[in-house]
Amino acid sequence: MALPRDSQTFPPTSDAxxxxxxxxxxxxxxxxxxxxxxxxGFPPVIAGDLSVADPVALAEPSEVLDLLxxxxxxxxHPHIEDLEFRTVIQLAETAEKYQVYPAMFASRMCLRYSR
Incomplete structure (x- = not known):
């Protein structure tokens, strides 16, 4: 397992x-x-059950979460039309899993026009 490091784009700051x-x-x-x-797709967050004191481990790699x-x-939003097909598929699957509606739409459109 890799050593923890902070995201450059979404670092864990005091306002998170x-x-x-x-x-x-x-x-x-x-x-x-x-x-x-x-x-x-984040029901514990909506219910207010989580906080900074309780980091949540996700199954997805940072390559996908950085896009999501x-x-x-x-x-x-990220321009995903020039990404590798595999990466767009991973983004689409993760967006569906967590129901990130704007990412679901963008992935769908990207995949539709890549045929």
């Missing part, structure tokens, strides 16, 4: 109320409100 950890040990500081508004998490925030 949730820490998620990738399968390869990258720690992400996120805001439960963003997850509540943009997703349907920007879709939770009201910012420009």
């Amino acid at each position: 109320d949730l820490i998620l950890v990738s399968s390869d040990g990258v720690r992400y500081g996120l805001h439960s409100k963003g997850l509540e508004v943009s997703t349907g 998490f920007p879709f939770i925030y009201p910012t420009e």
Whole structure:
């Protein structure tokens, strides 16, 4: 298992109320409100059962989570149309798993036009 390190894009800062950890040990500081508004697949967050004191380990590697998490925030989303097919599939599967609706839509469109 890799040593934990902080995400460059979503570091666990004092204003983050949730820490998620990738399968390869990258720690992400996120805001439960963003997850509540943009997703349907993080029920413990929505119920208020988690906090920074309880980091949550995810099964996905940082390569995928780095693409997924920007879709939770009201910012420009990653341009995924030039990614390798395998990477888009991984993003699509993870977006479906956690019901990150903007990422689900972007992945669907990317895969649809890559035929």
